[in-house]
Amino acid sequence: MPIDQTLVGREFPPTEPYAVTAVKLREFAEATGAPYDERIAPPTFPIIVAFHAMNGFLADVQVDLFRIVHGEQRFAYERAVQAGDVLTASLTVDTLRQIGGNDIIGTSSRITDADGALVCTTKATLIHRGEDA
Amino acid sequence: MSEFADREFRVTRADLVRYAGASGDFNPIHWSERVATSVGLPGVIAHGMFTMALAARAVEEWAGGPGRVVEFGCKFTKPVVVPDDDEGVVVRVAGRVTGEADGLISLALEVTCGDDKVLGAPKAVIRA
Numbered sequence: 001m002p003i004d005q006t007l008v009g010r011e012f013p014p015t016e017p018y019a020v021t022a023v024k025l026r027e028f029a030e031a032t033g034a035p036y037d038e039r040i041a042p043p044t045f046p047i048i049v050a051f052h053a054m055n056g057f058l059a060d061v062q063v064d065l066f067r068i069v070h071g072e073q074r075f076a077y078e079r080a081v082q083a084g085d086v087l088t089a090s091l092t093v094d095t096l097r098q099i100g101g102n103d104i105i106g107t108s109s110r111i112t113d114a115d116g117a118l119v120c121t122t123k124a125t126l127i128h129r130g131e132d133a
Numbered sequence: 134m135s136e137f138a139d140r141e142f143r144v145t146r147a148d149l150v151r152y153a154g155a156s157g158d159f160n161p162i163h164w165s166e167r168v169a170t171s172v173g174l175p176g177v178i179a180h181g182m183f184t185m186a187l188a189a190r191a192v193e194e195w196a197g198g199p200g201r202v203v204e205f206g207c208k209f210t211k212p213v214v215v216p217d218d219d220e221g222v223v224v225r226v227a228g229r230v231t232g233e234a235d236g237l238i239s240l241a242l243e244v245t246c247g248d249d250k251v252l253g254a255p256k257a258v259i260r261a
Contacts (some may be wrong), residue, residue, distance in 0.1 A: 065160050073209075
């Protein structure tokens with residue numbers, strides 16, 4: 001079933017605050033082979049918080065994660081994420097198109113710190129593979 | 134800046150499991166052949182974000198330290214299919230400097246697996 005067009009422009013509630021720890025930075029660095037820095041996160045680390053926001057969105061629109069394929073991802077950083085940050089992400093649905101039985105969902109998420117200051121903006125295109133696709 | 138240092142990374146199923154845990158992305162298309170093929174994929178595929186993280190690693194290692202990336206983006210054009218064996222597949226990250234101005238360096242990357250460009254137009258901007 002195609003996703004409802006009225007979702008375009010809708011902003012979802014912010015995710016639960018996520019505390020960035022040195023242990024998590026090490027785990028993420030080790031999983032990607034990146035050189036470990038105990039203070040500064042690798043560039044794609046904010047996807048953890050963005051993913052929380054995406055899961056909230058998918059649950060809301062009742063779409064199964066296994067039907068989602070990632071089409072595009074962009075990050076624009078105000079600053080690097082650091083150990084000690086407490087981050088939340090707010091996702092907005094920017095665009096929605098149906099192509100060949102698939103929904104092409106354009107989203108953007110603002111990732112902010114405990115003071116509400118913008119840390120990074122990230123845009124994701126999600127491809128929802130329809131059951132007949 | 135010096136010429137971009139091209140890199141090669143071997144990716145196995147174990148790497149996908151480790152990345153799933155670290156990132157929180159437990160989408161079964163990245164660890165279950167059964168689910169991956171049921172949605173029309175050729176097999177278990179790497180997280181696009183894992184491939185992107187490898188590209189970021191190549192960029193940061195070349196840049197000489199963390200925290201310098203100000204923009205980073207790509208499309209996910211072809212899946213990286215990871216077989217259930219000990220060899221896995223090799224992801225290659227190449228790049229070139231396309232511009233340098235106002236203390237910022239623009240990089241165009243090419244990320245391939247075999248003959249396939251797996252990321253579409255991957256670009257990074259870093260602080261010099």
